[in-house]
Each structure stands twice: as structure tokens, then as C-alpha cells.
Amino acid sequence: MKKSVFLGTLAATTVLAGVAFGGTLDDVKKRGELICGSNTGLTGFGMPDANGNWVGFDVDLCRAIAAAVLGDATKVKFVPTTGETRFTALQSGEVDVLVRNSTWTFSRDTELALDFVAVNYYDGQGFMVKKDLGVSSAKELDGATVCIQTGTTTELNLADFFKQNNISYTPVTVADDSEAQRQYLAGACDAYTTDASGLAASRATMPDAANHIILPEIISKEPLGPVVRHGDNNWGDVVRWTYFALLIAEEKGVTKANVDEVAASTADEEVKRLLGVSGDMGPKIGLSNDAFKNAIKAVGNYGEIFAANIGEGTTINLARGLNALWTQGGLQYAPPLR
Amino acid sequence: MALATDVPKESFRLSMLIYDSRYRAVTIQVVVLLCFGLFVAWLLNNVVQNLAARGKVFDYGFLWARAGYDINQQLIPYTNDSNHFRALLVGLLNTLVVAFFGCIFATILGIFVGVLRLSKNWLVSRLMTVYVEMFRNVPLLLWILLSYVIFSEAMPEPKAFRVTDEMVAAGQEPAASMLFFDSVAITNRGTSIPAPLFSRGLGSVDLGFVSLNLTFLATTVVLGLSIWANRRLRASARATQEATGIRPVIWWKSLLILLAPIVLLFIAMGFHLDYPALKGFNFQGGLQVAHSFTALLIALTLYTAAFIAEIVRAGIQAISRGQSEAAFALGLRPGRTMSLVILPQALRVIIPPLISQYLNLTKNTSLGIAVSYLDLRGTLGGITLNQTGRELECMLLMMVIYLIISLCISAVMNFYNKTVQLKAR
Numbered sequence: 001m002k003k004s005v006f007l008g009t010l011a012a013t014t015v016l017a018g019v020a021f022g023g024t025l026d027d028v029k030k031r032g033e034l035i036c037g038s039n040t041g042l043t044g045f046g047m048p049d050a051n052g053n054w055v056g057f058d059v060d061l062c063r064a065i066a067a068a069v070l071g072d073a074t075k076v077k078f079v080p081t082t083g084e085t086r087f088t089a090l091q092s093g094e095v096d097v098l099v100r101n102s103t104w105t106f107s108r109d110t111e112l113a114l115d116f117v118a119v120n121y122y123d124g125q126g127f128m129v130k131k132d133l134g135v136s137s138a139k140e141l142d143g144a145t146v147c148i149q150t151g152t153t154t155e156l157n158l159a160d161f162f163k164q165n166n167i168s169y170t171p172v173t174v175a176d177d178s179e180a181q182r183q184y185l186a187g188a189c190d191a192y193t194t195d196a197s198g199l200a201a202s203r204a205t206m207p208d209a210a211n212h213i214i215l216p217e218i219i220s221k222e223p224l225g226p227v228v229r230h231g232d233n234n235w236g237d238v239v240r241w242t243y244f245a246l247l248i249a250e251e252k253g254v255t256k257a258n259v260d261e262v263a264a265s266t267a268d269e270e271v272k273r274l275l276g277v278s279g280d281m282g283p284k285i286g287l288s289n290d291a292f293k294n295a296i297k298a299v300g301n302y303g304e305i306f307a308a309n310i311g312e313g314t315t316i317n318l319a320r321g322l323n324a325l326w327t328q329g330g331l332q333y334a335p336p337l338r
Numbered sequence: 339m340a341l342a343t344d345v346p347k348e349s350f351r352l353s354m355l356i357y358d359s360r361y362r363a364v365t366i367q368v369v370v371l372l373c374f375g376l377f378v379a380w381l382l383n384n385v386v387q388n389l390a391a392r393g394k395v396f397d398y399g400f401l402w403a404r405a406g407y408d409i410n411q412q413l414i415p416y417t418n419d420s421n422h423f424r425a426l427l428v429g430l431l432n433t434l435v436v437a438f439f440g441c442i443f444a445t446i447l448g449i450f451v452g453v454l455r456l457s458k459n460w461l462v463s464r465l466m467t468v469y470v471e472m473f474r475n476v477p478l479l480l481w482i483l484l485s486y487v488i489f490s491e492a493m494p495e496p497k498a499f500r501v502t503d504e505m506v507a508a509g510q511e512p513a514a515s516m517l518f519f520d521s522v523a524i525t526n527r528g529t530s531i532p533a534p535l536f537s538r539g540l541g542s543v544d545l546g547f548v549s550l551n552l553t554f555l556a557t558t559v560v561l562g563l564s565i566w567a568n569r570r571l572r573a574s575a576r577a578t579q580e581a582t583g584i585r586p587v588i589w590w591k592s593l594l595i596l597l598a599p600i601v602l603l604f605i606a607m608g609f610h611l612d613y614p615a616l617k618g619f620n621f622q623g624g625l626q627v628a629h630s631f632t633a634l635l636i637a638l639t640l641y642t643a644a645f646i647a648e649i650v651r652a653g654i655q656a657i658s659r660g661q662s663e664a665a666f667a668l669g670l671r672p673g674r675t676m677s678l679v680i681l682p683q684a685l686r687v688i689i690p691p692l693i694s695q696y697l698n699l700t701k702n703t704s705l706g707i708a709v710s711y712l713d714l715r716g717t718l719g720g721i722t723l724n725q726t727g728r729e730l731e732c733m734l735l736m737m738v739i740y741l742i743i744s745l746c747i748s749a750v751m752n753f754y755n756k757t758v759q760l761k762a763r
Contacts, residue, residue, distance in 0.1 A: 084724050112727040113394065133619075143618040145527055150710075151724035156406045159418035170527075170620070171408045173710045173721070187495040188526050188629075190619045 024096050024228070024235035025069065025286050033075045036062035037095035040080040040176050044201045044309050044316040045101055054078045057309040058099040061120055061226060061243060064295040065097060068242045068287055073298035082176050083151035087112055090227060097239055098227040101195060103153045113230040117240035120225050120302075122322040122331050124218035125154050126196035128203060131211050133190060138217040142167035147180045147189035149173075154194050157220040177202060191215075195222050197310065197318060204315035237285045244334035245292035248274055249301035251325055251334070256300035259293060273337055281337060302332065389730070398735070400726045401426070407721050409712045411628055422722045429717030430739065436635055436713065437700040437743075443639040444699060445692070448646025453676060455651050466647070473644035479705055481641055486633035486709040493526040493629075499616050516614075523614055523621050528628040530614035530621040537608030553607060560599050567595050630711035634703065642699045649691045653684035685758045693751040697744050704740075714739060 028034050038059060039046035046056040054062075059078065067073040081089050081100060090098045091113065101123075102108075104116040127138045127146075135141060138161070148155055150173040162169050172189050174180045181202050184192040192199065196218060203209050226243065228236050249255070252271050254262050263275040273279040275296075276289035283289060299305055306323065310316045324330025355365045389396060401423040408418050413431040416424055455466035473481070499516065516523045523530040536553055571588055579585040614624030657680050665675040704715040712720070714736060723732040 084720070087727060088729060107727070141619075143620055143622060145620060150716075150721055155721065156418075156725065159406055159408050163418065169408075170410050170626070172410065172527075173712065173716070175707075175710075183490065186490050186526060188490045 024232050025238055028069055028096055032070065033077055034062065034066040034069060034097070035077045035079060035095045036065075037081045037086055037089050037098035037100055038062070038078040039100050040082055040178075042101065042177055042198060042201050043205050044314065045197070046078070046099070048078075055309070057121070057305060058101065060299040060305045060309065061099050061246075062097070064246060064299045065239055065242050067298035068245070068291040068295040069238065071288065071291075071294050073294075083149050084175070087114060087227075090114065090229060093229075096228075096235070099225075101198060101224045102227055103195075104223045104225055105153060108227075114227050115230050115236050116223075116225050116227050117236050118225050118243045119223040119331075120243060121197060121223075123195040123197050123222040123224050125157050125193060125220040125222055126199050126218055127191045127193045127215040128184070128199045128212055129191045129215060131213055135191075135215070138191075138215045138219065139165050139167065141169065141191055143169070144190040145170045145172055145188070147172045147174055147183050147192045149177065149180055149194055150175060152194070153220070153222065158193055161219040181206070195224065197224075197316075200316050200318050201310070204317070234286060238287065241285060241337075242292065242295055244337070245274060245295055246299075246302040246305065247325070247332055247334035248337055249292075249296045250303040251327060254296055254301060256297060256304055259296050263293060270337055385730075396731065397728075398731055400722075400728055400731070403726070405722065406725065409717060411631060411712060422718075422726070425722060426714070426718045426735075429712060429714040432631075432711070432717075433700075433703050433713040433715075434743070436631060436638070436703050436706065436711070440635055440638040440642065440699050440703070441696050443635070444642040444646055444695070447639060447643035449650050449681075451643060451647035452650025452654065455647060456654060470644045470647050473641050474648070478637065478641045478702055479708055481637040482634055482705055482708055485637045486629060489629040489633055490526050493524050496523075496525045496527065496616060496620050499523060499525070499621075521611075521613055523616075525621065526629075527620065528626050529632060530624045530626055532611040532613050533623070533625040535610055535612045536604075537610060538606070556603060556607075557600070560603050564596050564599050568592055571595060628711075630706065630709040633709055634706045634711050638699055638702060641702075642695055645695050645698075646692065649688055649695065650684070652691075653686075653688035654680055656687045657683050682758075686760065689751065689755045689758060693748060693755070696747050696751060700743055700747060701740060 036059075038054065039056075041047040042056070044056055046054065046058040049055050054076075062076050062078070063073040066076045079089065079095050081095070081098070086098055086100055086102065087108070089095050099120070101121070102116075103123075104119065108114055109116055127141065129135050129141075141162075146158060146169050148158055148171055155171075155173070158169075158171070172183060174183060177194070177198065180192055180194070183189055185206065192202070194202075196214060199214050203212050203214070206212060226239050228239055248270070249259075252268060252274070254271060254274070259275065262271060263277055266272060266275070266277070269278070271277075273281050275293040276282055276291070280289060282291040288294075300308070303325075306320065307313070310318045312319060320328070320330060322331050324332065326333040355361050402421050404418075405420055405422045405425045406418050407425070409416060409425065409428050411432055412428050413435060414424075414428060416428045451466050451469060454462050455470065457463045457466075505511075521532050571591060575586050575588045612623050614621040614626075616622075620626075661679055661683065662675050665679045666672075670678065703713055704719075706713045707715050707720060710716070718732055718739075719736045723729060726732075
């Protein structure tokens, strides 16, 4: 009995660990498909639409990477992962890249042997409550029952916040966003806490969205970004610079619509390098020279992706805030492409 | 004898390992063992290499780091400043408490249903058949989810209990009210029941990593002594009955022995009940029993009881009809026939499969993760695993712990099984 259990574990581990480590880029090219770890369903960030097509802010970054590497934004397979399974899925090689509202932290970066290559959304943890609860600040939540997704950084922030403010709470740990919403709407918890962007996304799908408010306190820093396995630096570069290409495109005014026109007419040397008109930026990281152009053509620049999925005017209605370009007072800043 | 000595003694040759049937069996076993050993070594080597390739070290040091998360049901003191090992203990106790009550309730319900299913009353026996077939044939996870959703969707919110001044002025009743003389409140979050408190408790003694609650210990000791004294009393009554044929009246002595010491102890320690009351968002005070616990317990009980009912039915049917006919002939009523003649014999058949039902129930508690019940799977295998990223360590440790729990249950039940088996005299 004891032996067979042990063997089972070892066998399972062996299967999990039995993947090639070097050369994710080669693997993706050979496979002809990018496998992207995605959310199980968070409106605006990553979820299948009515026709089963994945749409969202994080999803578009996956499509941009596929367009840059394979030249075709549709060649992506999305693997839904929960807060608990996401890092294991990445470590075991089940997915090539994880773009799933994952917070960049020290221990994930080091102990979990992952690499966070960029921050595509600067977020912070907030609280959502029903309006009729009569609460206007998170500090008034003494004694409240709080729904929280397990396996996330928010779990730890929550404990710290209530301790620092010397107030008490009862945690209700749930597995994913939809279960948390069900419990919150059923009144099984007074407040729901997760990243403020996630709260806005959840609220957008609620039938009575106007009856819920997001409290002003942001209790943590949550830099969310794409994650790759530690040690595969070339693949990390590909993901990182595809993302930066989208930022540079917004900064330079290159859009999905005008990318061909700009490529033909531009006099800006950085734009020329970005779109592969001059230089050999693409080949330097193992891509074609028009890789970034394909990415921009497929999904648009960072600003377009933001506006289309989660920006003002969509149901989620998030302001750019910290995620504005550095030229407009935000934190989104790409190193020079040269 | 003389002939045997005449046989020339053959010297051992290597080929005999294969061709001599005396040695062949051993040879095969040794070879298989070697192959098995090599296989295990290969797996181990694989794990070590892969861990090294991922830059991970096999290390249980994380158990002593600060956990940083909160657990909503704690039987021992725990805060988010406690370490992961403490969280593991909290989870383990949560597993044990639901398994313990689950086994007890499932046994009681199972015996009832099993007996009633053999009832001559058509309606009763059919109803029990429906119950058994329904619960046996639907996955346990669905029952757990169903009972949880019923609780969280159908019960009133805490604010429904609130009485405001305007409502008093208008003579309105709140939408929901507490049960049992305002002592129990069932909300969509949990059940608040009065908590037993002691104003002059005995405190606790710190024994390194666990602290021993002296109040709890004293209560257990007094209860144990009372039960022991009561058994002695009954034994002496039985002896008198055997000797004189008249059974002395002892029920009031029994009652006194069982109740008086514990009541005196409780009065001495200043026993009182702390009633839950609505304060702020939730009911405060009293004991909060989360619905995840209640739902898990109910589902486990109903599900396992259906299996136990079948085991009990099989046990009863294994006893020959002659036994009950003989009992009836002696003038025993059907109820007494069942409890004095049939069930004691049926126990011999019932106990062994019952053990595996207990083991199943205990292992099934890990499904509590579906309703956010923070048992061992939820703390060590859930949050700790996620926050530290130590899958292999956590999973192995969790398996070992479940294994130990199961082996303990097996050992206890096997011991009990020995005591009810037929004694060969």
C-alpha cells in the first residue's frame, strides 16, 4: 500500500517533469501553435465569447505573440487555468506562456523558478460591496465576511490589511471568480476582494451592476504580467519585446489600421526598426523581420487593446490610470528598440 | 531411514537455480525483486534529476515559515502569524472532526435505514430503498455541492434578522428570527449556536508546540471516570441477577453517577452559555459553524449511510431465520429480537465492510475543497502549496498523513472486530 502510493506519486511527477526545457521558441514554431495559459473566464481579460472564441486584454497579448512568432494570430490554443493550477501548468510545460492576471512577486520570480517578463497591467487589490451595506471605506469592514480566491496574493494582502488596521474578518475561500461571484451575490459574503480590475470585470457581468460599489482603498500593488519559465531567456525575450513593441506602437501612433501605410511612409528610424523596414531586430531573437508588424496588425497597439477590451466605453469601463503611457503620466514605458 | 542416507549428496551447481524446482521459485522472486528495485531507483533518479533541472530542492523548511493566511474554522488557536505547520494542524483537526462526526452519524443512520429496509411495512421498506439507491448512485461531490448551495441560497442573510427602531415603531417583525428561544441563528453564512464558556476555567499548559487545555482535559477525565463507575455498577447488578435471579433497580444510581460529577465540575468552573447576537455585519459571540462544515457533514453522512445500510441489511440477512423464530418462540418482541439476538450476531458480518466505509468517508472529506472547507487538503494541499510552490513536498506529506489516519482507523476497527468475533472455546 505504502509503496504503491509512493510509486504513483513518483510516476506522476516523472510524467509532469518529462518535458524538454530548452527552446520553447523552437517548440512553438515546430508545433505551429502557441499554447497560452489563460483565465478560466474573467470578462474583459480572458474568456470565450458566445461563439467560443477567446477574447480579452490578456488574450490579445497571446494573439500578438502568436502573430509575431508564427505570423498568424489565430494559431493559439488557450488553456484555462485556475489560481491554483496556473504555475504548475507553466512549470510542467503544459503551456508556453501564462498571461492570466498573475502578480509579479519575489517568491514567484525566484522560488517558483518563473520569469515575469513585463507588466501589462498595473493593478491593486480592492473591495467590492453592495451599496445597501452602507459602507464607504474598507476600514469599516470590521467583522465582515470576505470572499477571496484561493492561491492568490490577495489572500495574503487581505490578512495583512485587516491586521494592520486592527479589525477582524471571516474569510470564505473560493476556487475561482465565478464561484466567488455566486457567493457574493447570494449574500454569503459581505465583500468580495480581488484585483480592482477583476472587480470591475466581475461587476460588469452582474445583472444589477449599479447596486455594487468598489471601495476607494487599494490595499496592495499588483503588477500583472505575462510569465514564462525561468532559464529560457530567448523565449523570455520574444514575449517581452512583443509586448514592448505594442507599447512603442502606441507611443509612435502606429495602429492596427495604419500599420502598412506607416511602414511605407515613415521617416522615424525607430518605427522603421519596429516594423522591420530597416535593421534586423526580428532575426536577432529568432523571429522574422516583420514579426512586430504582424503583431500590431493582428491586435493593434497597447492602447487599442486596452480600449477594445477593458477601457472606458466597454462594460468594464476602466480608466487608463497607472496604465497610461509614460508620456501621459502613466507607468507604461518601453526601453528603446535599438 | 537407512535408504535416505544412501542417496549421494549432490553438490550445488549454479544451473540448479533454474532447472531444480526446489530453487526455481526463489530464483524467480529474487529476479523480480531486483527488477522492481531497479524500477524504483529509476523513478527516484528521474525525480531527483528533474527537480534539479527545475532548480528546486526537496526541503520541508517552509513548514516553519509564517503562513500569512487566515482560516475560518480553527479548533486550536491560529492567526496568520502562525507557521505553515500550525496551519497544517488546524487543517488536520478540521479533517478529523468532520470524519469523526460523519462516521458516527452515518453509522446511526445506516443501521436505522438498513433495519427499516427489511421492514414488513411496504411503504417504509420502499422509501428506504429509494433513499439508498438515490444516494448510492449519484456522485458524492454533487451531494456536497447541492447541500451547500441549498444552505447558502435558501437561508436568510444576517441583515434579515435586524430589528430597527422604525420597524419597532411600525410594529413590523424582522424577515427572519432566531430559533430555540433566540439561541440559534441560521444565516446563509453559517449556523450560530450558543458556545459553552467557563468563567473559572482551568487555563491551559503549554507543551512546546501544542498547548493542553486543562478544562477540556478535566471534563474528559471526569466523564471517563463516570462511565467507568457506571459500568462497574451495571456489572455488579448483573452479578446479583445471576446469583439471585432478581435484578436490582439501579437506573437512578446510574443517572446519579453519570450526571452528578460533571454537573458539579461545570458549576465549579463557572459554566455559562455565550449566546450569538447580531452585531455589525454578522452574528458575533457563540460558536459559528460554517455551512461548508455542515454541508460536507450532511452530504458525507447521507452518502455513506446508504452504503452502511446495505451492509447492515446484508449482515441481518446472513443470520438464519431460525434465530428470530427461536426468539419469537421464547416470547421476545420483534424490537428486542432485533437488538438482543439478530444485531449482535449480524455485527460479525457487518464490521469488516464497515471499516472500509469509515476509511472511504475519511478520505472523502478531502472533497470539502469544493465548498471551501479548509481541511488538510485545503490548508496544506491548497493554500500552503500555492503560496510556497512546494507541490511534491506538500503532496507527499499529505498522502502520508491520510495514510496514517486510515491505518489508525483500520487498527482501531480491527481491534473492535476481534472483540465481537465468535470466540473459539
